[in-house]
Amino acid sequence: MREIEAGVITEAVAKLAVEATHFLPEDVEGAIRGARETEQSPLGVQIIDEILENAEIAREQMLPLCQDTGTAVVHLELGQDVHITGGFIMDAVNAGIEKGYGDGYLRKSIVAHPFGERKNTGTNTPGVIHTEIVPGDKIHIGFMPKGGGCENMSRYQNFLPGAGREAVIKFVCETVDQSGGNPCPPLVIGVGVGGTAEKAMTMAKHSLFRKIGQRSEDPEVSILEKTLLDAVNALGVGPQAVGGSTTALDVFVETYPTHITALPVAVNIQCHSARTKHTVL
Amino acid sequence: MESKEINLPLTDKAIDGLQIGDRVEYSGILYTARDAAHKRLITLADAGNELPVALQGQVIYYVGPTPPRPGRVIGSAGPTTAMRLDPYTPRMLELGVKGIIGKGGRGPVVREAIQKHHAIYCIAVGGTGALLNRHIKNVEVVAFEDLGTEAIRRLEVDHFPAIVVNDAYGGDLLEAGKAEYRTKAPPSP
Ligand code: SF4
Numbered sequence: 001m002r003e004i005e006a007g008v009i010t011e012a013v014a015k016l017a018v019e020a021t022h023f024l025p026e027d028v029e030g031a032i033r034g035a036r037e038t039e040q041s042p043l044g045v046q047i048i049d050e051i052l053e054n055a056e057i058a059r060e061q062m063l064p065l066c067q068d069t070g071t072a073v074v075h076l077e078l079g080q081d082v083h084i085t086g087g088f089i090m091d092a093v094n095a096g097i098e099k100g101y102g103d104g105y106l107r108k109s110i111v112a113h114p115f116g117e118r119k120n121t122g123t124n125t126p127g128v129i130h131t132e133i134v135p136g137d138k139i140h141i142g143f144m145p146k147g148g149g150c151e152n153m154s155r156y157q158n159f160l161p162g163a164g165r166e167a168v169i170k171f172v173c174e175t176v177d178q179s180g181g182n183p184c185p186p187l188v189i190g191v192g193v194g195g196t197a198e199k200a201m202t203m204a205k206h207s208l209f210r211k212i213g214q215r216s217e218d219p220e221v222s223i224l225e226k227t228l229l230d231a232v233n234a235l236g237v238g239p240q241a242v243g244g245s246t247t248a249l250d251v252f253v254e255t256y257p258t259h260i261t262a263l264p265v266a267v268n269i270q271c272h273s274a275r276t277k278h279t280v281l
Numbered sequence: 282m283e284s285k286e287i288n289l290p291l292t293d294k295a296i297d298g299l300q301i302g303d304r305v306e307y308s309g310i311l312y313t314a315r316d317a318a319h320k321r322l323i324t325l326a327d328a329g330n331e332l333p334v335a336l337q338g339q340v341i342y343y344v345g346p347t348p349p350r351p352g353r354v355i356g357s358a359g360p361t362t363a364m365r366l367d368p369y370t371p372r373m374l375e376l377g378v379k380g381i382i383g384k385g386g387r388g389p390v391v392r393e394a395i396q397k398h399h400a401i402y403c404i405a406v407g408g409t410g411a412l413l414n415r416h417i418k419n420v421e422v423v424a425f426e427d428l429g430t431e432a433i434r435r436l437e438v439d440h441f442p443a444i445v446v447n448d449a450y451g452g453d454l455l456e457a458g459k460a461e462y463r464t465k466a467p468p469s470p
Contacts, residue, residue, distance in 0.1 A: 012283055028416045032445020040462060041461075042461060043456070043458075046282060046304070049414055050442070054410070054412040056410050057414075058411040061411065061414075063357050063410070063411035063412060063414055064347050064356065064357040065357070065408065065410070066357060066359075066407075066410050067344065067345060067347050067357040067410040068345075068361070105347055105350050105356055107346070107356075107430075115421075121430075126464075137375075147408075149384070180287070181386055182364060182385040184407035184408045193458060231315065235459070235463060236460070236461065236462035236464065237459055238462055240406055241458070242404075242455065243448075243455070243461050243462045244462050252432065258331045271407070272408055272410055273408040277379065
């Protein structure tokens with residue numbers, strides 16, 4: 001049994017929060033650069049240039065990429081041979097969020113009660129923390145500051161079991177089309193198909209931790225991902241929805257076995273500020 | 282594509298010359314306001330009270346910045362989703378607001394009101410708060426200080442970049458743009 005101090009987790013999460021909000025992942029920046037070459041709309045190209053310049057300024061001047069530094073979504077993969085000492089793991093993660101958002105001059109966007117007084121907690125805690133028990137003696141931490149503009153465009157629907165992949169394509173296209181400029185296109189689109197309602201949405205969110213271009217290992221799913229990307233880009237929504245050929249940089253699909261009566265489909269949208277950062281303890 | 286330089290406050294003549302898809306660079310004063318500030322301004326106006334900010338000819342910027350690091354006037358400061366402010370916008374235009382900056386599209390009622398009041402709605406590029414920070418030279422809280430991040434701030438801006446989405450002639454860039462670049466009809470509902 002390997003021991004890890006709770007304080008080590010706190011420090012790691014704080015660091016991830018600051019880095020994720022200031023440094024655009026290389027794969028995302030690379031995909032945006034690629035889109036600049038293929039974008040058909042001149043205005044779209046100018047928008048892409050501003051996005052690239054923004055990433056450079058953020059990095060060099062230590063200014064957050066976007067003022068919405070998000071809900072702190074944390075994905076923990078906890079090795080079953082790890083023992084946490086000196087505190088509760090969830091408290092350690094939240095302490096890390098508080099520290100990162102405080103020391104990093106990040107915006108605190110969390111209100112304590114969703115329909116009551118909606119008073120800001122002032123610390124950006126609690127985060128939304130997902131845990132998974134995995135083999136081994138390490139902790140993998142994925143951090144995603146998730147903006148409201150894109151998160152609020154998420155959708156879920158259960159289709160008739162026979163509706164098939166066509167239903168998935170239609171639902172994803174509709175979702176992107178309706179959300180227009182609100183989620184700040186070009187987008188990264190996470191899709192969860194199968195399982196139950198909450199499983200589908202969790203898969204959609206989790207897929208957004210993938211690197212741009214990383215296809216599903218399931219050949220059928222991988223083909224669906226490509227089909228979805230083409231279909232979404234054919235919508236013409238374009239960068240910031242001003243019209244153009246780059247509506248999404250990538251579409252990720254995760255699937256899970258499901259009930260004989262069900263075809264759950266969840267869409268979780270990520271903006272061009274597709275901020276994620278990982279570490280392994 | 283050249284940008285049109287515009288000095289604020291907005292004049293009718295400047296608005297006359299703007300069309301959807303135009304790039305503008307605003308210099309002068311912008312006022313920030315989000316949901317809570319809109320609500321308060323309108324409540325005051327409806328009760329016949331004087332407003333803490335003279336809105337005539339002004340441009341409102343929908344923004345909730347990150348806290349500034351020491352030595353900076355403001356943090357990352359990009360636009361927030363405009364649609365959330367749709368319920369308040371027609372009344373704000375009645376009160377003299379001539380321009381708005383946000384991100385995303387506006388509903389039909391707002392679009393009509395923009396045309397009726399000869400105003401203009403622009404987007405700044407969402408998710409470029411670090412870049413936009415550079416164009417903000419000075420910041421001062423001018424009303425509703427108790428609202429914290431949602432207080433009304435007076436921003437002195439220099440060549441602040443934006444794109445015209447709804448012009449005074451009823452045009453809508455998001456609709457026009459999508460129609461132009463749509464290569465396939467969306468799957469039928
Ligand atoms: S959708 Fe993303 S880029 Fe746009 S404002 Fe929100 S967090 Fe920033």
